[in-house]
Amino acid sequence: VQLVESGGAEVEPGETLRLSCSASGFTFEDYTMAWSRRNPEKGFEYIAQINGRGGFIHYAEFARDRFIISRDNAKNMLYLQMNNLKPEDTGLYTCAREDQGVWVWGQGTQVTVSS
Secondary structure (H helix, E strand, O other): OEEEEEOOOEEOOOOOEEEEEEEEOOOHHHOEEEEEEEEOOOEEEEEEEEOOOOOOEEEOHHHOOOEEEEEEOOOOEEEEEEOOOOHHHOEEEEEEEEEOOEEEEOOOEEEEEOO
């Protein structure tokens, strides 16, 4: 299993970023995928998850209005669209695969929001 995140950057408040997660080593469409983030102040925060076919999506409360999780099973890609970014969104963003309650995480991509 390999998960490689990309798309992180340093941006100003109010800007938009789209993160990508490239998956390999498993049948991507068979697994629920998720995004999370980590920063020194808040620690680990779950963001959102999407099931294999994309028919079920769940967001953390803080992400519901500004973030959009999606996937392209033909390309083995997971995405996170982040709108109207705020300084508190700063963190290391990682994608994960869920398998019977066990999550496998990637290395992450850094997002920094500051003016």
